[in-house]
Each structure stands twice: as C-alpha cells, then as structure tokens.
Amino acid sequence: MSVRFTDFYKKGKPALSVEIFPPKTEKGVNNLFSELEKLKQIKPEFVSVTYGAGGSTRNLTSDLALQVRENLNIKTAFHFTCVGSGREEMKEYVTALAKQDMNLIVALRGDKPQNVEEFVPPADGFRYANELVAYLKSLHPFSMAVAGYPEGHVEAPSLEEDLKNLKKKVDAGADVIITQLFYDNHLFYNYVEKVRAMGIEIPIVAGVLPIQSLPQIERFLGLCGSTLPDELRKKLEECGEDHAAQREIGVQQAIDQCRDLIKNGVDGIHFYCLNKSYSVLKIYEGIKDLL
Numbered sequence: 001m002s003v004r005f006t007d008f009y010k011k012g013k014p015a016l017s018v019e020i021f022p023p024k025t026e027k028g029v030n031n032l033f034s035e036l037e038k039l040k041q042i043k044p045e046f047v048s049v050t051y052g053a054g055g056s057t058r059n060l061t062s063d064l065a066l067q068v069r070e071n072l073n074i075k076t077a078f079h080f081t082c083v084g085s086g087r088e089e090m091k092e093y094v095t096a097l098a099k100q101d102m103n104l105i106v107a108l109r110g111d112k113p114q115n116v117e118e119f120v121p122p123a124d125g126f127r128y129a130n131e132l133v134a135y136l137k138s139l140h141p142f143s144m145a146v147a148g149y150p151e152g153h154v155e156a157p158s159l160e161e162d163l164k165n166l167k168k169k170v171d172a173g174a175d176v177i178i179t180q181l182f183y184d185n186h187l188f189y190n191y192v193e194k195v196r197a198m199g200i201e202i203p204i205v206a207g208v209l210p211i212q213s214l215p216q217i218e219r220f221l222g223l224c225g226s227t228l229p230d231e232l233r234k235k236l237e238e239c240g241e242d243h244a245a246q247r248e249i250g251v252q253q254a255i256d257q258c259r260d261l262i263k264n265g266v267d268g269i270h271f272y273c274l275n276k277s278y279s280v281l282k283i284y285e286g287i288k289d290l291l
C-alpha cells in the first residue's frame with residue numbers, strides 16, 4: 001500500500017515534517033543534502049519539495065523528491081500547482097510519478113505573477129486548487145495536502161469566504177491541511193475552531209517559519225499576507241543590522257510557539273526550513289521533551 005498523509009498523523013503525537021525548495025545549482029543541491037542529513041535527527045515523517053513559480057522547477061521538484069527518498073530514505077511529497085500546465089501535461093507528469101510510487105502531493109493553485117491583477121488559468125487548466133485536487137484524484141488514488149490560511153488568503157475578501165473555499169478542497173478529497181506561516185498562535189487556534197465548526201475533521205498542520213532576519217521575513221510577509229506581532233517586530237528591530245542575533249530571536253520565538261502548539265494538541269508541525277538545518281535543529285532541542 002502506498003503511503004498516505006493520514007499515516008503520519010495518527011501516532012498520538014504531533015508529526016514533524018520539513019519543506020525544502022529545489023536549489024538552482026549543483027553546489028546548492030550538495031549543500032541541501034548535507035543539511036538534510038543533519039535534519040534526519042528530528043525524524044521528519046516526510047520532506048516536501050516546492051514547485052517553483054510558473055512551473056519553472058517542474059522536473060527539479062520531482063527529481064529532488066525522488067533523490068531525497070532514495071538517498072536519505074525519507075518519505076517525500078511533491079508540491080504541484082495549477083500554474084503553467086493544462087490537463088494533458090499534468091496527467092503525463094503525475095502519472096509518471098505515480099508509477100514510481102510518489103503518492104504524496106501538496107496540491108495548490110500556485111502564486112499569480114506579481115504584475116497581474118488576477119490569476120489566469122492556463123488553457124485547459126484549472127483556476128482553483130479544489131479543481132486540481134478533484135482532477136488528480138480522478139487520475140490516481142493520490143494522498144493530498146492543501147494549503148490553509150489562519151489569517152485568510154491575501155486575495156480572499158474575508159476569512160469566512162476563504163474557509164468556504166477551504167471546504168471545497170477538503171470535499172474534493174484532501175487528506176490534510178498545512179497552514180501558511182503565522183506568528184500568533186491565537187490566530188491558529190481561532191482558525192482551527194472555525195475549520196472544525198464547518199465539520200472538517202482532517203488534520204491541520206501548523207506551518208512554522210523560523211525567522212532568519214527582519215528584511216527576509218518582511219519580504220515573505222509582503223508576499224503571503226501573514227502578520228508579525230508588534231512585540232516580536234520590536235525585538236527584531238532592536239538588533240539593528242545584526243542578522244545573527246535576529247536568527248537567535250527567531251529560534252527562541254519558534255521554540256515558544258511550537259511548545260505552545262504541542263501543549264494545545266496540534267496535529268503536526270511543518271517547518272519551512274529554507275534549505276537550512278541550523279534553526280530547526282535548535283528548535284527541536286527546545287521541544288523534544290514534549291514529543
């Protein structure tokens with residue numbers, strides 16, 4: 001039987017997972033593998049590999065997911081988006097991966113290019129992730145994760161509207177929800193409560209991005225619409241240009257955040273590790289007594 005996301009979240013303790021992106025150079029790939037060797041210490045249930053803007057990393061994504069699975073013996077999921085391919089092309093790509101028993105997909109719409117008003121689906125492609133989930137399901141019994149937004153998706157008129165759309169993805173066959181990064185757990189708890197009130201029972205995994213530096217996190221927040229609590233921002237600003245000090249604040253913040261999530265029964269934590277092990281390993285040291 002092929003592995004399913006649900007296998008990871010029924011062990012009575014929060015499952016840890018890690019997200020990576022395909023490096024552009026061979027040197028980057030070698031560095032990533034040595035970082036992943038270190039990250040094995042946290043015993044991730046799976047590693048997921050992102051899909052670049054416009055489908056630009058299509059083969060890099062699947063090759064890397066296969067390589068990580070073969071070389072490191074870690075289960076891998078590949079991200080796949082509605083951007084850049086029509087149905088036939090999608091079918092060819094995912095069917096080839098299914099034949100290699102790549103059964104775990106993080107199914108997304110994908111980001112629209114920054115200079116356009118509205119997402120334009122490819123000819124014969126899909127506009128929303130729920131359509132993609134339904135299509136992939138019709139091709140093969142894939143296990144799929146979908147994105148959730150504790151602060152609402154940037155394009156959604158309200159959190160309530162976004163939640164209705166989340167329900168469509170779940171009804172189409174998603175097995176798990178992985179959230180966008182957030183820094184205030186109250187937003188997450190409020191979100192979980194609303195999701196559960198809609199009758200959605202699948203695991204909700206918290207996406208945690210350990211802050212590396214203030215300029216970098218500002219850039220990410222600008223893209224995804226998540227917010228930084230004032231107190232945390234102030235602490236980061238007090239470091240001035242000292243990015244190493246900001247990274248340590250990021251580690252401590254993530255330890256506190258994850259401890260609180262675990263104590264409150266979170267299903268899993270998905271680390272956006274940015275292809276680096278340093279912060280995640282320190283966070284693991286700070287939470288492992290609870291796991």
Ligand code: FAD
Pocket residue numbers: 049050051052053054079080081106107108109110111112127128129130146147148153154155156157161162163165166168169178179180181207
């Ligand atoms: P959707 O669920 O389709 O939602 C997009 C917008 O449309 C939302 O505002 C929603 O409310 C609305 N909507 C949804 N369905 C409907 C409907 N049926 N009718 C009307 N409105 C609707 N991006 C990448 O390019 N590559 C990646 O690898 C990647 N990985 C990610 C991993 C995670 C865990 C997360 C949280 C995000 C990731 N993203 C990635 C970013 C993601 O592609 C963007 O956030 C994108 O803008 C929305 O994707 P979605 O799947 O949530 O879209």
